[in-house]
Amino acid sequence: MDGKKLEYKGEEALMELERLTMNADEVQEELLKEIVTRNGDTEYLSKYLRGSKDVSTFKNRVPVISYSxxxxxxxRVANGEDSSLVSGHTIVEMLCSSGTSNxxxxxxxSIAEDLDRxxxxxxxxxxxxxxxxxxxDEGKAMFLNFVKAEMSTPCGLPARAVLTSYYKSKHYRGRPRNVPFLDYTSPDQTVLCEDSNQSMYCQLLAGLVFRHQVLRVGAVFASAFLRAISFLEKNWVKMCNDIRKGKLDASITDPECQLAMSSIITPPNPGLADEIEEICGGSSWKGILCRLWPKAKYIEAVVTGSMAQYIPSLEYYSDKKLPLFSPMYASTESFFGVNLRPLDDPSEVSFTLLPNMCYYEFIPLGENSWSLDxxxxxxxxxxxxxxxxxxGCYYELVVTTFAGLCRYRIGDVLQVTGFYNKAPQFKFICRRNVALSLDNDKTSEEDLHKSITVAKKLLEPHNVILLEYTSFADTSSVPGHYVLYWEIGHNKSKIANSSLDEVLKECCISVEEELDYTYRRCRSHDKAIGPLEIRLVKPGTFEALMDFYISQGGSINQYKTPRCINSKAALKLLESNVKGCFLSPRDPIWIP
Structure with missing residues (x-):
C-alpha cells in the first residue's frame, strides 16, 4: 500500500475514494496479505499460522475473538514486553475506548501508521x-473539540482517547493554516487544554467573537454539542463581559488559553457584546444557533445510533433550519467509513466502508438475532x-488491523443499505449486547430507542420534552422489571403535577406496547416481567452522569450516554436524583 495516498486532500482525495471503491475487492485482499506478511511472525498469529503467510491459512485457522x-x-505489551507479541510494527500508544458500553x-x-489512516x-x-x-471555504468552522488527560501504561506507553491522540498529533497541530476548510474558530491551545470547563468556555467565546464568519458548527457527538449549548446558557453573560471589556474572565487560569484568547478578544468590542446579549437574553432559545451564527449552513455531529435521541433538541435549537450531518463511522479500534450523502435525513444515514482502513469480515445475523453474546x-x-x-441483511462487524487485532468483533450491528461502486454502504443499527433482558426477552438498544420515541410524543401536547434517558433491568424484586430514568424539560407553561403523573404512566405503557412480541408475552402472559417503571430525575442529572464517566477515564469527545446502565456507582448517582416514580398501569396487549 502506498502510504502517500493516505495524505491526499481535496479533489485528490475524491479521486482516491473512487479508486478504492472501484477496486474494493483487490484493495481488501492486498491489505490482508500485507497484514499477514507484517504480523505473521508475531507471537499471537504464529501459533495459528505456523510459519505460513498465506491468507487462506489465516481465514481457516485464526479464530474470531472478542476483547478477552x-x-x-x-x-503484556502495556507492561513492557515487545510489540512483536501482536504487531510487526512498534506499538506507539494504547488507545482507550470510551468505556460506556460495558x-x-x-x-x-496503535502504531504510527494508524494516524495516517x-x-x-x-x-x-x-x-x-x-x-x-x-x-x-469562505468562512470558519466552530467545532468544539476536547482532549482528555493522558495516562501511561506500566512501561510508559501513552494511554489516551483516540481523539486526544489525533489532536495532539502532527497531523492536526501541523495542518496547513492557509487551507480554508481547516480554519477553525478555536485556537489549538483551547482544544488542547485538559480542563474541559476552561476549554469549553474559551472555544465558545471564540465562536461568539467570530459569529459572523462561522459557516458550520458542531462537535464529534451530538451529546457534546448539546452540552456546549447548555454551558453557553449558563455563561453567556460572562462571555459578553469579556467581549465588551476585551479582557478574559478571571476563571480562565490556563496560561496557554489566556495567551491564545488575548488576541481574539482584544480590542474591546461593545457592539458585538450588545448583539450577543440581545440574542441570548431573549425569551426563548428556540433557533438560537441560527441567530448567534446566522451564516451557519449545517450542524456536524454524530446523530446516528444512540445519538438519535438528541435530534429533537438539535432541531429545537436550530429551529429545524440547519441540516444534521453525521460525517463518519469510526471506533477506537479503527476508523471505518464516511457518509457520502451529507444531506440525508439522520434516519437514512449510511456509511461507505473504505477498504484501505482495515480488513473487514462480517458475522451474518437474522433480523432479530442481534443479541449474540x-x-x-x-x-x-x-x-x-x-x-x-x-x-438489506444484518451483520456484526469483525476487523483485522495492522496494530494487532485479528478477527476482532467490534460489537456493532450493521445493515447493508446499498453500494458505492463496489464498496457496501451500511446503516449503524446498534451495539451488540447493549440490551435489557430479564427472561427470554432481548431488547436491543434500537428497540428501546424506537419505543421511547413513540412514547415521548405523549409529552408534546403538554409542552414537555424528553431531554435524556437511560435504563437498567432491575432484578431486586421478583419478577424483575425494566426501569427507565428520564430527565424532562418544560418549553413554555408547566403542566400540573397531577396531570404529568398520569402522562408519565401512559408513557410507561406506551413503551411496553412498542416492545417486541417476546417482551409483551413475558409481561402479559408468563408474568415473568413486572410493570415497566419510569423514574423521573432532577434537572442536570445526566450532566452529572457524564461528569462521572469522564472522571472514570472517559473522554468528553467520545462520551455517549449509556442506554443501559451496569455500573453500580452510576446507578447510585441516578437514584440519588430521582424525584418521582411511575409504573405502567396495565399489561401491554399480547396476542398469541
Whole structure:
C-alpha cells in the first residue's frame, strides 16, 4: 500500500475514494496479505499460522475473538514486553475506548501508521460535503473539540482517547493554516487544554467573537454539542463581559488559553457584546444557533445510533433550519467509513466502508438475532467478506488491523443499505449486547430507542420534552422489571403535577406496547416481567452522569450516554436524583 495516498486532500482525495471503491475487492485482499506478511511472525498469529503467510491459512485457522481473546497480549505489551507479541510494527500508544458500553475502558494497540489512516478519512469529509454545500471555504468552522488527560501504561506507553491522540498529533497541530476548510474558530491551545470547563468556555467565546464568519458548527457527538449549548446558557453573560471589556474572565487560569484568547478578544468590542446579549437574553432559545451564527449552513455531529435521541433538541435549537450531518463511522479500534450523502435525513444515514482502513469480515445475523453474546464461538467459515454482504441483511462487524487485532468483533450491528461502486454502504443499527433482558426477552438498544420515541410524543401536547434517558433491568424484586430514568424539560407553561403523573404512566405503557412480541408475552402472559417503571430525575442529572464517566477515564469527545446502565456507582448517582416514580398501569396487549 502506498502510504502517500493516505495524505491526499481535496479533489485528490475524491479521486482516491473512487479508486478504492472501484477496486474494493483487490484493495481488501492486498491489505490482508500485507497484514499477514507484517504480523505473521508475531507471537499471537504464529501459533495459528505456523510459519505460513498465506491468507487462506489465516481465514481457516485464526479464530474470531472478542476483547478477552486479545487482552492478555495487550496487557503484556502495556507492561513492557515487545510489540512483536501482536504487531510487526512498534506499538506507539494504547488507545482507550470510551468505556460506556460495558462500564470499563479497553486498551487498543496503535502504531504510527494508524494516524495516517485516520487523517485520510478526516481529509475526505470536507471534499464530500463541498459537493453538496458549496462556499464552505469562505468562512470558519466552530467545532468544539476536547482532549482528555493522558495516562501511561506500566512501561510508559501513552494511554489516551483516540481523539486526544489525533489532536495532539502532527497531523492536526501541523495542518496547513492557509487551507480554508481547516480554519477553525478555536485556537489549538483551547482544544488542547485538559480542563474541559476552561476549554469549553474559551472555544465558545471564540465562536461568539467570530459569529459572523462561522459557516458550520458542531462537535464529534451530538451529546457534546448539546452540552456546549447548555454551558453557553449558563455563561453567556460572562462571555459578553469579556467581549465588551476585551479582557478574559478571571476563571480562565490556563496560561496557554489566556495567551491564545488575548488576541481574539482584544480590542474591546461593545457592539458585538450588545448583539450577543440581545440574542441570548431573549425569551426563548428556540433557533438560537441560527441567530448567534446566522451564516451557519449545517450542524456536524454524530446523530446516528444512540445519538438519535438528541435530534429533537438539535432541531429545537436550530429551529429545524440547519441540516444534521453525521460525517463518519469510526471506533477506537479503527476508523471505518464516511457518509457520502451529507444531506440525508439522520434516519437514512449510511456509511461507505473504505477498504484501505482495515480488513473487514462480517458475522451474518437474522433480523432479530442481534443479541449474540460476545463470548459465543463463531466458526471461521461463517464469516463473509466485504464484497460478499447482501443488500438489506444484518451483520456484526469483525476487523483485522495492522496494530494487532485479528478477527476482532467490534460489537456493532450493521445493515447493508446499498453500494458505492463496489464498496457496501451500511446503516449503524446498534451495539451488540447493549440490551435489557430479564427472561427470554432481548431488547436491543434500537428497540428501546424506537419505543421511547413513540412514547415521548405523549409529552408534546403538554409542552414537555424528553431531554435524556437511560435504563437498567432491575432484578431486586421478583419478577424483575425494566426501569427507565428520564430527565424532562418544560418549553413554555408547566403542566400540573397531577396531570404529568398520569402522562408519565401512559408513557410507561406506551413503551411496553412498542416492545417486541417476546417482551409483551413475558409481561402479559408468563408474568415473568413486572410493570415497566419510569423514574423521573432532577434537572442536570445526566450532566452529572457524564461528569462521572469522564472522571472514570472517559473522554468528553467520545462520551455517549449509556442506554443501559451496569455500573453500580452510576446507578447510585441516578437514584440519588430521582424525584418521582411511575409504573405502567396495565399489561401491554399480547396476542398469541
Amino acid at each position: 481473546g486479545i487482552q492478555p497480549y495487550i496487557k 462500564g470499563e475502558p479497553k486498551l487498543m494497540p 485516520r487523517t485520510f478519512l478526516y481529509n475526505l469529509v470536507m471534499p464530500v460535503v463541498n459537493q453538496y454545500i458549496p462556499g464552505l 460476545e463470548e459465543t464461538e463463531v466458526p471461521s467459515n461463517e464469516l463473509v467478506s466485504l464484497l460478499q454482504v447482501k443488500l
